[in-house]
Amino acid sequence: MSVRILLLLSAFLTSPVMAAEADPLQSVMWEYHHKGLLDGEPYVFDERVQVQVPPFAEDSRQVPIHIDARALGDEVVRIEAWADLNPIPRIFTFTPGDQVLPLVAIRIRVEQATPIRAAVLTRDGLWHIGSAKVDAAGGGCTAPSVVRAQQGWEDRLGEVIGGRFPRGDLSRLRVQVSHPMDNGLVGGIPEFFLNQAELRDAHGQVLAALELYPAVSENPSLSLEVKGSQDTRLWLRDNNGNEFEAAF
Numbered sequence: 001m002s003v004r005i006l007l008l009l010s011a012f013l014t015s016p017v018m019a020a021e022a023d024p025l026q027s028v029m030w031e032y033h034h035k036g037l038l039d040g041e042p043y044v045f046d047e048r049v050q051v052q053v054p055p056f057a058e059d060s061r062q063v064p065i066h067i068d069a070r071a072l073g074d075e076v077v078r079i080e081a082w083a084d085l086n087p088i089p090r091i092f093t094f095t096p097g098d099q100v101l102p103l104v105a106i107r108i109r110v111e112q113a114t115p116i117r118a119a120v121l122t123r124d125g126l127w128h129i130g131s132a133k134v135d136a137a138g139g140g141c142t143a144p145s146v147v148r149a150q151q152g153w154e155d156r157l158g159e160v161i162g163g164r165f166p167r168g169d170l171s172r173l174r175v176q177v178s179h180p181m182d183n184g185l186v187g188g189i190p191e192f193f194l195n196q197a198e199l200r201d202a203h204g205q206v207l208a209a210l211e212l213y214p215a216v217s218e219n220p221s222l223s224l225e226v227k228g229s230q231d232t233r234l235w236l237r238d239n240n241g242n243e244f245e246a247a248f
Contacts, residue, residue, distance in 0.1 A: 060140025
């Protein structure tokens with residue numbers, strides 16, 4: 001075998017994409033979601049993408065997840081998040097701008113113990129995958145709505161509570177939005193959920209965009225990190241066309 005062929009074979013076997021094929025969590029759904037959600041594009045499992053989840057979901061309807069890709073710096077283009085074994089796996093698509101860091105904390109539903117994934121696309125076209133597994137008793141996606149059982153929930157629809165909290169040269173935005181986030185899996189109740197969010201500056205320019213999916217929990221909570229101390233507004237819209245807005 002020639003030296004040239006040996007060098008080509010060595011480069012092929014040690015490339016990031018080849019090294020990434022072995023899923024560290026050995027999920028039966030990894031290849032399916034890689035093809036369906038990432039279009040089969042090149043990827044590497046990367047410890048710099050941190051996915052933090054509780055070891056056990058005490059309430060499968062409200063599971064906190066924290067996705068942090070700050071170690072990849074300004075190279076981040078987009079973040080896709082999903083739960084491998086959920087009946088509706090997708091959680092969000094996040095597009096951070098220059099003034100918002102690639103970090104998202106949110107609460108989701110899980111139907112059973114499942115890997116949680118964060119796929120971070122960088123400017124070179126490579127997906128960096130972070131993973132963590134959450135254990136759960138299950139049923140969070142098909143449980144009856146708690147929000148709908150509360151009297152007068154319609155009057156509170158779209159209410160946003162939260163604030164901006166200084167963190168050195170940054171500030172942490174923490175909000176909770178009143179919304180049932182119906183996922184269509186409970187009999188007789190169609191999908192009704194927040195599907196778009198934008199963080200805007202005082203002039204209406206979009207600083208970051210977030211597309212949400214029904215895996216997000218009822219009365220969703222959201223945390224982002226913003227550079228500087230400029231005024232911001234959070235704009236939201238649900239799949240029925242209702243729009244909500246709050247200033248921070």
